[in-house]
Amino acid sequence: MPLKLVIFDLDGTLLVQGLDFAAIRAEIGLPPVVPILETMEAMEGAARERAFAILDRHEAQAAAQSTLMPGALELLADLRRLGVRTAVLTRNSRTSVEVARRRHGLEFDAAVTRESHRPKPCPDGIRHLMRSFGAAPAETVVVGDYRFDIDAGRAAGVRTIALLAEPKPWAADATWAVGDLAAVGRILAAVAAEPP
Ligand SMILES: [Mg+2]
Incomplete structure (x- = not known):
């Protein structure tokens, strides 16, 4: 399996949150x-x-008060069916992740928050998750909506998907840039089907 681990940002990626x-x-x-x-x-x-x-x-x-990004639960379920591990990596607190998880019934295998590792763009959280799940950089993809997500992924040597409502100049640093989670799912399915 060329895809073992997908690491999602939370705010703006799996959730719409009105953080002011x-x-x-x-x-x-x-x-x-x-x-x-x-x-x-x-x-x-x-x-x-x-x-x-x-x-x-x-x-x-x-x-x-957050809402789910369209397709978030379906994408996590699709990855689980493929045997791919999923994780959340956020600069937010563990409490806020737990509130969102309970509110929306989000199911993922691990969450790394600012309490345990230096926040993105530092790649420490990504490296920790790869070690936890025995995933090599080539078997890991990071998905996020902000340049810190992409910078952290690049620093960890993994492929990245920028999820963007509108074009951003820094998206050129991402491996892929797409507009919605359905497109993220298509890329991840293609990665999972790559020859080993
Ligand atoms: Mg975000």
């Missing part, structure tokens, strides 16, 4: 453009705790 990053930055007191997680990681003490509490609350609310 501008509101999160404003409430924490961050400038408008900085990356939220990386800036918070550099904070200390009570300010850091307060910032993570604000982020966790926004994420849990967004997860509780």
